[in-house]
Each structure stands twice: as structure tokens, then as C-alpha cells.
Amino acid sequence: MDANQNAGDGLRQVIGFILELDKLKGVTRKTRPLGLTRYENSAEHSWQIALLAASLAHLAPAPVDVDRVIRMLLVHDIGEIDTGDTLVYVEGGWKERKAAELAAVTRIFGMLPDAQGAAYLALWQEFERGESPEARFANAVDRAMPVLLNLANEGQSWRENGISHARVVGRIAAPILEGCPALWAYLEAKLEEARQKGWFGA
Structure with missing residues (x-):
């Protein structure tokens, strides 16, 4: 097998993989994009948190390899192609x-x-650990993004799914505080404001 054939086989594998990833666009989440009536999909979520991480990397409590973080976030939800999305507060x-x-x-x-x-699987496992x-x-960034959207749309998915303030805080506080303390300080105050406004489910 010559080098050109090897390259061609590898190219076909990559293209097959990329086309398989298109299915992530059909995995519906529970939060609506701002100003839209439809729900966001997991591909949109992955893109958005990758940019959020790149924009907030200077606030990480320890120096991080931003490129590695972005790659990790781009692969972390790929399994949902087969499993679907699960509301983080379940x-x-x-x-x-x-x-x-x-x-x-x-x-x-x-x-x-x-x-x-193997490299992508290692990144996925690193995120999970x-x-x-x-x-x-x-x-931290992954947990924060649905909160940011809910804070911007008056608690849409919290109200629709009966998610209480205590349940949100109990699920997200520890990982965000550990991974990006400055982000948690911002969110904690905003979540209390949202609670006072009645933006949570019963």
C-alpha cells in the first residue's frame, strides 16, 4: 500500500467521521437560543462554550492550555449522537x-x-474525570452556559422543567467554583437575583 493510498483511506475516514458529527445538530437540548422559539442543539452548545472558554481562560485559577480546553469542549458531547441530551439538573x-x-x-x-x-477519546475521558x-x-464553562442562557431569558428551561434555585445551585456550584471561581462569584449573585424575580420552577 503506497503513501497516497494510505492518505486517501485516512481522508475517507475523517470525512465519514465529520459527516457522522452532523447528527449532533439534531440533538435537541432544553434551552432556547435567545430570541428564538426553537430549542438549541448540542452542536450549537459545543461551539458556544468553546468560545466562552477561550474568552474566559485568563480567569482560570491555574494556567490552562486554551487549545486543549477548546478541543475538549468540542468533543465532550459527541456521545449524545447516540444517547441524546440529558438535562443537567436531572x-x-x-x-x-x-x-x-x-x-x-x-x-x-x-x-x-x-x-x-485515540487522541479524541483521551480528551473526552479527561473531561469526564x-x-x-x-x-x-x-x-465549569460547560455548567455555566445553560445558566447564562436562562438568566438572559427569564429562566425559560428552569420554569418549563420545574427546576428550583436550590437544585441549580446544588448541581453547578462546586464544579464552577473549582474550575473558575470568578465565574461562580458572578453567577451566584445573578442566581439570587433570578430567585427573587421568580424565574425558577417549583
Whole structure:
């Protein structure tokens, strides 16, 4: 097999992978984009948090490799192609959901040439473990984005899904505080304002 054939096979694998990722555009989340009546999709969410992370990286409590954070955020929800999205405030069943997502990303990254697939899978697993500075920061940004949208649209998904202030804080406070303390200080005050305005579910 010559180099050109190897390159052609690798190119076909990458294109197949990229076309598979198009399915992420059809995974509906529970928050509406600002000013729209439809719900956002997981591809939009991944793009938006990647830019949020790039814009807030200077606030990370420890120096982070911004490119690594962005790559991590771009791959972190790819498993939802097979599993669908789960509202972040759902309680229970997370072990089973994460096992299903691991199976999904193993399948999808397996479409790539071996080295590329392994690199993406390692990034996905790093995000899930949340142990590196990059993963902690990435998790903070991921948890923050739905909150920012809800704060901008008067608690739309909180009200629609009956999510209380206590439940939101209980789910997001620790990872955001750990990964980006300045972001949590901002959100904590905004969430209290939202509670006083009645933007949460019962």
C-alpha cells in the first residue's frame, strides 16, 4: 500500500467521521437560543462554550492550555449522537448515562484513523474525570452556559422543567467554583437575583 493510498483511506475516514458529527445538530437540548422559539442543539452548545472558554481562560485559577480546553469542549458531547441530551439538573442515573456515552464515543471516534480516534477519546475521558486544570475549567464553562442562557431569558428551561434555585445551585456550584471561581462569584449573585424575580420552577 503506497503513501497516497494510505492518505486517501485516512481522508475517507475523517470525512465519514465529520459527516457522522452532523447528527449532533439534531440533538435537541432544553434551552432556547435567545430570541428564538426553537430549542438549541448540542452542536450549537459545543461551539458556544468553546468560545466562552477561550474568552474566559485568563480567569482560570491555574494556567490552562486554551487549545486543549477548546478541543475538549468540542468533543465532550459527541456521545449524545447516540444517547441524546440529558438535562443537567436531572438527579440519579448518571452512572448508566455515562457508560452509554462512553460506548457512543468509542464507536464514533473509532471511525477515525487509530491515532486520531485515540487522541479524541483521551480528551473526552479527561473531561469526564475532571482532574486536570483544563478539565476543571472546561467543566465549569460547560455548567455555566445553560445558566447564562436562562438568566438572559427569564429562566425559560428552569420554569418549563420545574427546576428550583436550590437544585441549580446544588448541581453547578462546586464544579464552577473549582474550575473558575470568578465565574461562580458572578453567577451566584445573578442566581439570587433570578430567585427573587421568580424565574425558577417549583
